[in-house]
Amino acid sequence: MGTSSFPFPNLCAPSTASDSKLKPRKPFSLPADNDGQTPEAAARNQAPKSKASSQLKRWSRARAIRSGRRLDRPVTRTDEARPKELWPVLSGERSDDDDDEDDEDGGGSTAGKAIYMVSDGTGWTAEHSVNAALGQFEHCLVDRGCAVNTHLFSGIDDMERMVEIIKQAAQEGALLLYTLADPTMAEAAKHACQLWGVPWADILGPTTEAIAAHLGVLPSGIPRGAPGRQLPLSKEYFKRIEAIEFTIKQDDGAQPRNLARADIVLVGVSRTGKTPLSIYLSQKGYKVANVPIVMGVHLPPTLFEVDQRKIFGLTINPVALQTIRKARAKSLGFSGEMRCNYSDMDHVRRELEFAGKIFAQNPVWPVIEVTGKAIEETAAVVVRIFHDRQEKCSMPRISKRY
Numbered sequence: 197m198g199t200s201s202f203p204f205p206n207l208c209a210p211s212t213a214s215d216s217k218l219k220p221r222k223p224f225s226l227p228a229d230n231d232g233q234t235p236e237a238a239a240r241n242q243a244p245k246s247k248a249s250s251q252l253k254r255w256s257r258a259r260a261i262r263s264g265r266r267l268d269r270p271v272t273r274t275d276e277a278r279p280k281e282l283w284p285v286l287s288g289e290r291s292d293d294d295d296d297e298d299d300e301d302g303g304g305s306t307a308g309k310a311i312y313m314v315s316d317g318t319g320w321t322a323e324h325s326v327n328a329a330l331g332q333f334e335h336c337l338v339d340r341g342c343a344v345n346t347h348l349f350s351g352i353d354d355m356e357r358m359v360e361i362i363k364q365a366a367q368e369g370a371l372l373l374y375t376l377a378d379p380t381m382a383e384a385a386k387h388a389c390q391l392w393g394v395p396w397a398d399i400l401g402p403t404t405e406a407i408a409a410h411l412g413v414l415p416s417g418i419p420r421g422a423p424g425r426q427l428p429l430s431k432e433y434f435k436r437i438e439a440i441e442f443t444i445k446q447d448d449g450a451q452p453r454n455l456a457r458a459d460i461v462l463v464g465v466s467r468t469g470k471t472p473l474s475i476y477l478s479q480k481g482y483k484v485a486n487v488p489i490v491m492g493v494h495l496p497p498t499l500f501e502v503d504q505r506k507i508f509g510l511t512i513n514p515v516a517l518q519t520i521r522k523a524r525a526k527s528l529g530f531s532g533e534m535r536c537n538y539s540d541m542d543h544v545r546r547e548l549e550f551a552g553k554i555f556a557q558n559p560v561w562p563v564i565e566v567t568g569k570a571i572e573e574t575a576a577v578v579v580r581i582f583h584d585r586q587e588k589c590s591m592p593r594i595s596k597r598y
Contacts, residue, residue, distance in 0.1 A: 308343030308345045309369070310369070314349045315375045316352055316377060317351070325373075365394045377419040439478040449487045452487070460485075461506055462508055465547045467512075477579070508578055514541065
């Protein structure tokens with residue numbers, strides 16, 4: 197991806213022929229040595245434009261407000277940890293714009309440590325990688341012992357914007373994680389973080405380098421979705437589109453005559469997550485149908501005529517189901533007897549027992565416990581069992597809970 201020796205004057209110069217396909221970048225300057233100037237003069241020369249800096253602060257505050265927090269001026273690290281050139285910028289010299297914004301926010305305290313995610317594309321890779329990593333810290337995130345605020349900056353395709361984000365990260369004491377396909381951008385971001393004392397990590401780089409070494413081919417360095425990059429529409433793309441269209445039409449037991457065409461059939465009581473799970477699996481290319489279990493209503497006969505190995509039961513803890521149903525009934529405006537029948541605990545338990553009897557009568561159906569599981573986790577279980585059966589791996593002939 198990059199080299200250890202990378203001169204700062206050439207940060208914006210394309211490193212490969214493929215870089216010419218990217219958008220032209222505006223020249224920029226990073227903080228450098230004093231070169232005979234006083235620290236104050238060097239800082240003034242390298243300080244960001246107030247307009248861009250203010251915009252970044254508004255982004256940060258907006259994200260915090262949406263999550264229910266109020267932000268004051270970010271708490272910065274000790275002066276000894278920063279380059280001397282940055283002391284006047286980060287240690288108390290504030291513009292009038294900053295004062296106005298603080299007045300508008302009304303004060304407060306910064307809650308949690310900031311993590312900046314920077315991407316030259318949609319940010320999907322960065323966001324999902326960070327969320328997966330944060331899952332390893334649930335033991336302290338749940339009780340807010342080590343609260344974290346994540347901020348995603350997507351579509352960052354020039355170094356001027358990158359430097360503004362890094363400067364803001366330095367002010368907030370944030371960790372910066374990036375997925376940058378262009379090796380020039382990635383190397384420049386690394387050097388800028390080192391210069392400004394910002395902790396950083398390259399999410400995409402090591403994996404790309406490992407694949408390049410394995411294949412013996414250099415990466416293109418062009419972000420996905422870049423103007424110069426045109427990918428052909430493959431069979432897999434059209435397969436996913438067809439699967440999504442099929443899944444939408446088969447939602448909530450519609451058109452049971454088409455169950456034989458489905459790759460996967462989900463069965464469960466109301467609010468066990470059948471629809472969102474179906475849509476998620478369809479985006480992976482699976483045609484999914486879901487059938488609700490309702491007391492007093494017979495399941496469609498075609499459900500028992502199709503290949504039983506592709507049917508999956510979904511169940512949930514009654515307390516969790518009641519909580520979900522109460523929220524759903526309130527949002528739909530249910531009242532009186534209708535609301536009680538839908539979310540009453542006795543009714544919930546009877547429905548789950550009724551579903552449990554159906555699952556017991558069909559031991560080939562795997563039964564997945566969805567309580568506390570994210571859609572991705574449930575989908576992973578479904579896909580694993582589905583492919584195990586496709587490859588004729590041994591499966592117990594009993595109703596097994598997952």
